[in-house]
Amino acid sequence: MKILKLPKNKLDFFASVVQQFGEVHAPVEQNGQFAFQPVRRWSEVRLDYNRTILPPKKYFLPPRETLLQYAGDAGYVPVMEGLDKKIVLFGVHACDVYGLNLLDLVFAGAYRDPYYQARRRNAAIIGIECTPDEHCFCRSMRADFVEQGFDLFLFDIGDYYFTLVGTALGDDMVLATGPLFEPVSHQDVEEYKRRSARKREAFRLHVEIRDLPEIFEMEYSSDIWQGLGERCLSCGSCSMVCPTCYCYEVADEVQLGSREGPRARTWDSCLFATHALVAGGENFRKTRPSRVKFRFYHKQRGFVAEYGRPGCVGCGRCIVACPVKIDVVEVLNQLRSVQNVASR
Amino acid sequence: MSTTITVEHLARIEGHAGITVELEGKAVRSVRFEVFEGARLLEGLLRGRSYQDVSQIISRICAICSAAHSLTSLKATEDAFGVEASPQTHLLRDLLYRGESIESHALHLFCLAVPDYLNYPSVVALAADHPDAAKLGLRLKKLGNTIQEVVGGRAVHPVNCIVGGFGALPAEDQLIALRRDLQQGMADCQTAIEILATLPPADFCHTPTVFAALQPPADYGYYHGNRIEMLPEGKANGGVTFAAADYRSLTNEKAVPHSHAKHSLFQGRPFMVGSLARVTANREKLSDRAKKAIEKLALTLPSDNPMDNNKAQAVELVFDVEYALATVERLLNEGLKPERPAPVRPRAGTGTGVTEAPRGLLVHSYTYDDAGRIVSADVITPTAMNAASIEHHFRCAAEQAAADSHQALKKKLEMIARAYDPCVSCSVHLLRVKS
């Protein structure tokens, strides 16, 4: 992999060059929280953010989007406008890149989702290293570092960003800046290693994910679920903010006084009572405990069976967003009957 | 021989009300403006609620005047606690108020009143023959709503207004879009006046009238000010004024059995509030454009014809669009200061707020305990104040039209009621009876 370094004080220049690869979106502050937004002034960008309210999935699977348009006998036609808009996501954390990599798996397969895929093709990702806070456990979920899914990835090594070039597009970005990037020296590599080790020590939350699927099977009837279910408000927040939650609803809307309209999809959540409701009132997850359990089960067990790794990247968003403080790390550790276990 | 004329359920007004007139030969024996809107007793239900919830709940008294209720409520609460909202807050509230007035007047003029003049049952029927007029009316109405959405967060029951300020300030691009709409609105108002000037005259009820209106401290408007002026019968000046806190001297209300709305009298006489009262009392504060509209509509002040309230609304429409545009331009030039609502420290006491709702004077008065919970609440609405005056004008019209067929008289009575633009949901919310 090509590795270079970028002088920190030239970051804004770099950002301005990157604009030619698409509209630049980066985390900006919003009343004490952060959100990916189109960048108007580089000075607004906060690369030291902890986490954005919504993960970058909002760019690829928007909360609401029209898939098709139908019109009487003409039937359905795909609505693909705007999917080819070029964007550059600047400052994506490793866990979020990982989250996208997982969504990529879901939206690929025998039936590729052309909407998601098109948006993905048209977005460049510039990742950035971060400092874990009290809700981060991406290291335990093995998502604190990514080998793929980015065009460039920046690591802070003091006066420079140590830069991994992940794709040809990333390389084009580097080249477009002229002589801005410099080769890395041995000291830089040593500095990178030192900081990497320090970051490893900085994690305060730990879970062990080995044999977690099996533990889930064993604790399928655990009392834990009852208690969590009684607390959960079915507010859906955890699913909305999760980088790997992708459930959606589809509905036909109709234009007034016509037989035409869009078919649109909207984010959904398995915590809602309607999620597994079928005709005649039969509901496969009628009770709230069964739904809370399902969310955890699907992420920590179902994903492993389907994609070979858990569907949680340890970003901590659901912990922050849950009004009743349902905390995935606590739940996993409780299932294991341990406290804050290190996973190495 | 005695006959009774009844309009069972008055259409094209807000709420549920009817008219009954009993005639003894040609003499008018009794007139009744009947309100059968159910009593929701909101003031009673407010008791014990925190000051933070009050304006949201009380705005539900009435949708058409919901911004007026919200802002009057905030004025009362801020008065009680001595909260000083920022000048920017007041400016935006004034703008919001104009939005409501524009919406309400456009709705009333084009959708509710004008169809009468041209003998249509509704604006929809009107639209079939005069699509441009109908669309113009709807465009102006929408303009008022857009202002309310931008400032208040919602066109009906604004959500953004809280004690001390706003939850969030309008964004610049919203203001820019609004400016464009207001510019279109300026042209639309001009056309509106031309259309309204061609309406056949409504000349069937003449009587000298007592008017009451808020005295604006500076510009013509609805939100600022806390002194009320009463104009003597048939006069455009020389009235008495008193402070909002003495609002009870405005009214000695009595509950009447035929109506859920209580009737207000001033020194034993009915009085009229609303556009006509405001234009009469504050004519000199209007802009040149608005004054031209007065001429164009042949509105003579003081007026002895309640139907002129429609013309006065049209004049206000012209003024408000112009004023709102100037406000938006000012906000865009000066830029909005990012500020948080003024701090609120609840304390025990009574506060009163008075404003001019689109239909006239509106008073809210609350007594709080030291935790900022409502001990008692009084609300006096314009339609309640107008109720006695409406009946008075019914009587005049019935007397002056004694020769008419019942059908014709009925229509006249309906037109008078509608000219007041009565807001019946409002009228059933009144202050508590003094024991």
Add this chain to the structure above:
Amino acid sequence: MLPAADVPTYQALFTANPYLPQMARIVRVYKMVKDNHLFTMRFTDSELAQTFQCKPGQFAMVSVPGAGEAPISISSSPSRRGVLEFCVRRVGRVTDALYRLRTNDLVGIRGPYGNGFPVERILGQDLLLVAGGLGMAPLRSLLWYALDNREKFNKVILMYGAKTPADMLFREELVSLVDRVDATCLLTVDADPTGTWKGHIALLPAMFDHVQIDPANTHAAVCGPPVVYKFVLKRLLQLGFSKDRILMSLERRMKCGVGKCGHCSVGYKYTCLHGPIFTYWDAINLPEMV
């Protein structure tokens, strides 16, 4: 993934945008049972109509524009090309709207989806079909597939129970099978208020007493309401059926049919991709399956 050269054209249509239905015309609406009509549909594109292929037990997503989309089993056998038959129960938004449509009206169809019955595994062996009530709908395609390819299977046995003769789906068609010598067709009703029913009057599990079954050499496909599963599964296990020779068709909420929307997941499987046909072994290993 580019469609390979030998992939039928229709499949290319449905993979380019898997959410895009193709329009089909309602050719016939046959009122089998109250609120259970059989809709015969044909793609308006005649090439598509001729080339569309599916496996027994697969389903399609059927759209009524404006009302939405619902997963419906393809009831017709893949051995009969040109048209598709759907036996639809009227239960809600989409199915209601479908019932308002008439012959010649258009619907959208995409598919086929799901794994279908593992026919390859049954070839040369005995096939037992057990259906209760409306469970006949997904089994019908398998039944006709077996009958149309009779030589590829050993014994073919159908047991079907309904409440009354009037509730029996595909009644005429199935009654005409009773006399067939190359298949055993046991039709039963719980009760016969009309007194004209010539078949059995007994509960469905009683049909097991009328045939010889060789569990080691038979696959059983079961479909019906929960009581049917309860008693039939018990009976099959008593007979010595291995759990992976018992096949069942599941119903779940489904919005995409192609493994994206998340609604149909049971445990860690998707009904639309890994199902809707599951073995009993799958079922007991997946929580919330039945």
Add this chain to the structure above:
Amino acid sequence: MTGCAGDQLVMLNCEDQLLDVVAALDIRDFLMASSGNDEECPLDVALVEGAVLTRRDEEKLNRVRERAKLLVAVGTCAVWGGVAAMDGGRDGDRARLLAETYGPTGAAYDSTPARALHEVVKVDFNISGCPIEKEQFISALSHLLNGNAPLFPQYPVCTECKMRENNCLLIEKGEVCCGPLTVAGCNARCPALNIACVGCRGPADDANTTSALAMFGEKGIPRDDIVRKLRTFAPMEGPGV
């Protein structure tokens, strides 16, 4: 029925669609907008606003039900009782409140405790909101015109709030936000303006009030305050129609 007319006003506020609405429908009886009404004819759809607060309301509602194939409750008052039913309308206190407000004549007024429509007649569909949302109204009408049931989200305001990427007032500021209990459809209008949701749309289908009360309790807010707040627009737990 009895209300603030806000929902009718919202209908009239659909300025851009109003003439299309009128073209698509055959409006027979719309008192607030028209005087040429037919008060007897059978109706395909009746849109009814307001809560039942008088015997007169009740009689009228029964008549409308007889006339209409479909009856749609429009607005929180109609769906849940609304502000007039706040705190259960303080039913016990009603006579006293009437007397307090209107004096001795008050006792003679036609006044009954506030009821939602479904407490009086069968309601086919609900369009909730105080006032209703334009988009939902237009969408409901459009679906009804095509013979389909209206389609609304059942989940709470929180979901839409997150979709809009708002800051969470409940978690970040500890405010009493009714978002987790209130049915979505307003696109989290208030939280988007930094104003806590007051629950004007009525409860979500699956509102977990018990847990929410405990949660607010942990934040040190007196239980009574929360209960009253939650009961401003609707009873805390109610029947889904």
